[in-house]
Amino acid sequence: MKHKISLTLIALALTGSMALSSCSLVKPSETTEETTAASTTEATMTESASESTTESETEATTTTSETTTSETRVIEPITPPEKGCAIEFPDREVYDYKMDLKFDPKDQTIGGHVVFDFYNDSKDTWNELCLRDYPSLFDSEKVYATGLKKGGGLTVISNIKDSRSGSLSHKRDGSDVSVVWIDLDKPLAPSEHMTLEYDFVTMIPNNPDRFGVYGGIYNVCNFYPILAEYVDGGWSHLPYISEGECFYSEISNYHVTIEAPKAYTFASTGSEVSSDQSGDNLIHKFEAPFVRDFVFSTCEFYEKKTNKLEGVDVNVFYSSDKPAQLEMNGVVDVCFKTAETSLKAFGDAFGKYPYADLDIVLSELAAGGMEYPNLVIITNDVCHDYVRMFRSYDQLEVCLAHEIGHQWFMGIVGSNSAAEPWLDESITSYTELVYYEYVGGKQFENQVMGYTSKDWDMSALDRDKDENSGYYVDSPYSEFATDMDYVSMIYGTGKGFCYQMEEAVGRDEFHGALRAYVHKYAFTNANTKDFLAVLYGVVGRDNDKLNKIINNMLRTKI
Numbered sequence: 001m002k003h004k005i006s007l008t009l010i011a012l013a014l015t016g017s018m019a020l021s022s023c024s025l026v027k028p029s030e031t032t033e034e035t036t037a038a039s040t041t042e043a044t045m046t047e048s049a050s051e052s053t054t055e056s057e058t059e060a061t062t063t064t065s066e067t068t069t070s071e072t073r074v075i076e077p078i079t080p081p082e083k084g085c086a087i088e089f090p091d092r093e094v095y096d097y098k099m100d101l102k103f104d105p106k107d108q109t110i111g112g113h114v115v116f117d118f119y120n121d122s123k124d125t126w127n128e129l130c131l132r133d134y135p136s137l138f139d140s141e142k143v144y145a146t147g148l149k150k151g152g153g154l155t156v157i158s159n160i161k162d163s164r165s166g167s168l169s170h171k172r173d174g175s176d177v178s179v180v181w182i183d184l185d186k187p188l189a190p191s192e193h194m195t196l197e198y199d200f201v202t203m204i205p206n207n208p209d210r211f212g213v214y215g216g217i218y219n220v221c222n223f224y225p226i227l228a229e230y231v232d233g234g235w236s237h238l239p240y241i242s243e244g245e246c247f248y249s250e251i252s253n254y255h256v257t258i259e260a261p262k263a264y265t266f267a268s269t270g271s272e273v274s275s276d277q278s279g280d281n282l283i284h285k286f287e288a289p290f291v292r293d294f295v296f297s298t299c300e301f302y303e304k305k306t307n308k309l310e311g312v313d314v315n316v317f318y319s320s321d322k323p324a325q326l327e328m329n330g331v332v333d334v335c336f337k338t339a340e341t342s343l344k345a346f347g348d349a350f351g352k353y354p355y356a357d358l359d360i361v362l363s364e365l366a367a368g369g370m371e372y373p374n375l376v377i378i379t380n381d382v383c384h385d386y387v388r389m390f391r392s393y394d395q396l397e398v399c400l401a402h403e404i405g406h407q408w409f410m411g412i413v414g415s416n417s418a419a420e421p422w423l424d425e426s427i428t429s430y431t432e433l434v435y436y437e438y439v440g441g442k443q444f445e446n447q448v449m450g451y452t453s454k455d456w457d458m459s460a461l462d463r464d465k466d467e468n469s470g471y472y473v474d475s476p477y478s479e480f481a482t483d484m485d486y487v488s489m490i491y492g493t494g495k496g497f498c499y500q501m502e503e504a505v506g507r508d509e510f511h512g513a514l515r516a517y518v519h520k521y522a523f524t525n526a527n528t529k530d531f532l533a534v535l536y537g538v539v540g541r542d543n544d545k546l547n548k549i550i551n552n553m554l555r556t557k558i
């Protein structure tokens with residue numbers, strides 16, 4: 001999700017103190033000074049928060065969390081893989097998207113033909129499919145704070161075909177236009193395969209964010225109708241979260257072509273393997289194996305700098321049509337240095353980054369950063385020299401390390417980011433500390449301040465004595481009364497929670513548990529029970545301090 005902790009950090013940096021109280025429990029309808037400050041910044045930077053038409057707390061038809069399942073877990077002892085181990089692509093069949101697309105900057109559209117091969121990976125027969133179509137939430141009539149009309153609209157989906165039965169129709173959910181239902185003429189039995197074909201055309205809104213165009217940079221993310229997750233007997237389709245994420249999908253292989261005017265340079269998930277001339281256009285071809293989404297960012301004025309770091313092609317993209325250009329050499333250097341340190345630190349702790357490419361896009365963005373498979377977007381704000389008068393490159397460094405941390409916790413191990421946001425954002429916020437543990441010295445001391453058990457001991461909380469002792473770290477997004485509460489709990493307290501688990505068991509042991517978790521659930525989706533089963537399997541169940549921390553901070557028990 002959007003990297004809100006950077007905003008908290010920005011607010012704290014401005015006040016010259018770290019967040020002692022960001023490790024305190026946030027109670028419903030209560031806020032701390034720090035979260036108020038962060039939220040003020042956030043509100044200033046995200047005036048388009050109303051972009052979603054479905055931000056009400058509408059209940060989806062599926063459960064808000066899988067943590068409520070009552071399965072019993074047997075804790076098997078686990079020996080973690082070696083530090084710095086490889087993460088191998090799985091030797092099994094995965095879903096497969098073939099997309100032949102055309103990007104039209106004049107009309108601000110992206111669309112084309114999709115051939116999607118998949119199978120029923122559940123124990124239930126599927127009578128219908130659920131696709132998510134997030135672009136349709138961007139209303140064409142709303143005017144952004146910049147004065148631009150948003151220019152979005154409903155995605156046109158047509159020519160839907162089932163390889164087994166022929167043409168199909170679709171309908172949108174009455175309470176959420178981003179939920180698209182397709183009734184199958186022929187039900188899909190467990191393990192049965194089918195190919196779904198469809199055409200779509202999506203409008204790209206005027207929006208300086210993860211989906212939209214602004215200043216000539218097109219960030220085109222979550223842009224095509226994608227199959228939702230089928231979990232516990234139903235399709236998961238929790239509402240879109242403008243200030244967070246609801247993205248939840250299966251690992252797939254993507255084979256994508258995008259036809260675009262010649263001047264446009266592309267950053268994307270996966271690797272660009274060729275570009276062939278077609279009249280005045282180029283057809284760019286991308287291969288993206290074992291990822292849970294495909295996104296791209298493009299611009300006429302993109303400069304692309306490439307460096308081979310830790311065996312990975314790291315590409316930094318920025319627009320040369322920017323007043324900050326004179327500053328870009330310094331910014332690009334910081335990006336490469338941070339990427340290299342991240343790949344080393346996270347590779348040691350969680351297993352080596354398994355992909356060939358990592359793209360870093362410097363762009364307008366409402367929040368500090370946003371993560372996608374093999375591609376991260378970092379706000380241009382951190383590059384502007386007038387901003388740097390107040391914020392050092394430290395903000396760029398911590399934000400970029402966080403988004404790269406998501407490559408493991410979102411990208412490699414997926415989760416339901418709306419139902420259990422802590423698995424996505426709290427663990428990734430903790431990876432900021434893993435990064436600085438690797439860097440060491442004063443920088444680590446500064447970063448960890450406020451999150452340690454010396455600052456506030458989570459094992460000492462007594463929920464029985466305090467009936468209103470606040471949210472649990474594993475609360476779903478829908479339970480938080482305000483976005484401030486969500487940000488403070490998931491990014492602040494959740495980060496401290498992970499660090500205090502590390503303190504309780506020791507750094508090497510905790511990194512080992514995370515490595516075992518990544519190893520076991522690589523290229524699948526995990527939940528809190530999965531996490532706990534691996535943690536206990538590695539460190540055992542007799543660590544009193546750890547047990548108290550978990551018992552106090554997580555609602556989920558195994």
Ligand SMILES: [Zn+2]
Nearest residue numbers: 001002003428
């Ligand atoms: Zn994040």
